[in-house]
Amino acid sequence: MIEIRWHGRGGQGAKTAALLLADVAFTAGMYVQGFPEYGPERMGAPITAYNRLDDHVIRVHSNIYEPDIVVVVDETLIKAVDVTAGLKPGGKLLINSKRRAEDILKEFPEINAEIYVIDAADISIRYIGKNIPNSPLLSAVARLTGLIPEAEFMKSVEEAISHKFASKPAVIQGNVDSIKESWNAVIRINE
Amino acid sequence: MSDYKYPKIDKKSKAPAFRERMSGNEAVSYAIRQIDPDVIAAFPITPSTEIPQYISKYKADGKISTEFVTVESEHSAMSACIGASASGVRAMTATSSAGMALMYELLYVAASDRLPVVMAAVNRALTGPININADHSDSMGARDSGWIQIYSENAQEAYDNMLMAHRIGEHPDVKLPVMICQDGFITSHAIENILLESDEFAKEFVGEYTPEKFLLNTKESLGVGPYGISPYYMEAKRGQEQAMENAREVIAQISKLYSDATGRLYDFFEAYRMDDAEYAILIMGSASGTAKDAVDNLRAEGKKVGLIKLRVFRPFPFDKIAQALSKVKGLAIMDRSEGFSASGGPLGAEVRSALYGRVDGIKTINYIYGLGGRDMRVRDFEDIYAEIMAIKADEIPELYKYYGVRER
Missing domain, CATH: 3.40.50.920 (Rossmann fold)
Known part of the structure; x- marks a missing residue:
């Protein structure tokens, strides 16, 4: 089982991204969970969302405390929330950032994890016209899980995006294009 | 026990269940669409709000023939369900927490009038301090109201239990309202894998509701909910108690039929x-x-x-x-x-x-x-x-x- 924890702020789409990842993995034939942790829903407040992906039925219904992958949708949270809490040794940390690698690495001096970066804001602005980083991050996370080959992911994600945005067809193509670029735009910044 | 005709499912001709992914709220709403009840009266409250939202969409898209009554409170929602059910049709609602608490008086009325209203209950803590997350204090507070209560582990069970609810509550030996409970947010808002049944199977299993006695029967007049003076009140309660006892056998039968047909096992x-x-x-x-x-x-x-x-x-x-x-x-x-x-x-x-x-x-x-x-x-x-x-x-x-x- 792969467990993923998303850190974002209310309104940035971390929950939507987690639900879309569940959709995509489902379409690829897996057992999935995608769920947010709910508190008072406020725009801009820190929120957490989760995914479990497995080849077997998933019965557990708790939050995720020892994730394989952590996604930081909003890097201003790094100072506010312990985003790497419980991250498995050798796990993966994905950060949405346009900063230089050495600046990001300074924030995680002791970490035993692979750190990846994607400039999801830039990609989403270019393809969707707005800073909604969840589609690029979805693509990057899907790649980091290693569970779904690129071609199969692209096929599943088109279905999932079309399903999710059935009432807003104008945004489907931009999201799909941003996802295609993002698969290869995620880079590892530590050794 | 009456010679009630349980549904006969021909397993050979039954369409296989199909794989989907959805939240517990969507799963319950999907079952409600398949049931297509005559009346739904509901007032939104977190975390069950999505259920009336899905129903509104089904209604707007012409996928259900239900009369959807958008009431101004949960007290009115249950009152409308009681009126509809007494008139002789299938009535449903959805609620949580403080919403269920506001129905409290009417929960007892539905049960004592022997009306098989079905509720999608999405469990949420009762206020003090205010909280929107899961616990069972809402439905446990209603445990002595005379409703049948069935609890679900996940979206699959919430869906399956909902497809069994009407058969249980409407059985002539039972005639009691039924609450299908699931945990707020934990299952109501989590996307999970689920197996859904075909509309044909769902409709066949749930069947038509043909009450023996109902308010809009011009051939036989009926009073529902009269004052129960002391020489009668206790007999009314004893009747409810007997119905709850009878429900044991009916729940066993319906659960077995559903399990046999779907391969998903249900018991007490x-x-x-x-x-x-x-x-x-x-x-x-x-x-x-x-x-x-x-x-x-x-x-x-x-x-x-x-x-x-x-x-x-x-x-x-x-x-x-x-x-x-x-x-x-x-x-x-x-x-x-x-x-x-x-x-x-x-x-x-x-x-x-x-x-x-x-x-x-x-x-x-x-x-x-x-x-x-x-x-x-x-x-x-x-x-x-x-x-x-x-x-x-x-x-x-x-x-x-x-x-x-x-x-x-």
Whole structure:
């Protein structure tokens, strides 16, 4: 089982991204969970969302405390929330950032994890016209899980995006294009 | 018992279930669309709000013929359901927490008028302090209102239980309202895999509602909900009690028919790895699956542990529970609500009562857990098994205790 924890702020789409990842993995034939942790829903407040992906039925219904992958949708949270809490040794940390690698690495001096970066804001602005980083991050996370080959992911994600945005067809193509670029735009910044 | 015709499902011609992914709220709404009840009256409240939202969409898209009544409160929602059901049609609602509390007076009216209203209950803590997350304090507060109560572990069970609800409540030997419960957010808002049945199967299984007596029958006049003077009131209550007793047989029959047709097994409870279990947890709702993972982990270490997941809380299957627990040495009864009896929670009281005089000597602790959405992890259940396994033979364990709470 792969467990993923998303850190974002209310309104940035971390929950939507987690639900879309569940959709995509489902379409690829897996057992999935995608769920947010709910508190008072406020725009801009820190929120957490989760995914479990497995080849077997998933019965557990708790939050995720020892994730394989952590996604930081909003890097201003790094100072506010312990985003790497419980991250498995050798796990993966994905950060949405346009900063230089050495600046990001300074924030995680002791970490035993692979750190990846994607400039999801830039990609989403270019393809969707707005800073909604969840589609690029979805693509990057899907790649980091290693569970779904690129071609199969692209096929599943088109279905999932079309399903999710059935009432807003104008945004489907931009999201799909941003996802295609993002698969290869995620880079590892530590050794 | 009347010679009621149970649905006959031809398994050979039945369409296979199909794979989907959806939240518990969407799953229940999907079942409601397939049932296509005559009347739905509902008022939105977190976390069940999505259910009337889905129903509104089904209605706008022409996918249901239901009369959807957008009332101004839950008190009115249940009142409208009572009126509709008394007139002779199928009526449903959805609610949570304070919404259910506002229905409280009418819950008793629906039950005592013997109206098989069906409610999608999405469990949420009752206010004080205000909280939107899961616990069972709302439906447990209504446990003595005369409704049949069925609890679900996940979206699949919420869906399946909803497809069984009308057959149970509308049975002529029962005629009682039915509450299908699932845990707020934990299952209501989590996307999970699910197997859905075809519309044809769902409609065939649920069947048509043809009440024997109803208010809009011009050939036979009827009064519903009159004043019950002392010479009659007690007989009315005895009738409700008999109906609840009869519900046992009907729930068994309907659950077996559904299980046979779908291959997904339903009974009053699920006994998980209980055959040779010496230590057991008894629990309801979404944390059951988490606890099953703990059972598997401990079984892998050779520990003889098992789990009872209670599905039907009303009527309470006291004899079957006593039988299922007859060989265990230690038991943890898990309550996701407080009763403030200062003696434990409502499930603890029922289970102890079921055991008393039938099965004695089980070292039992009643745990209060998960209030207001407090999370339970696999390792928490491993801790609980360790605690009950550590009770010594000559020790009288604590009657009840809180799990996962900060003490000063």
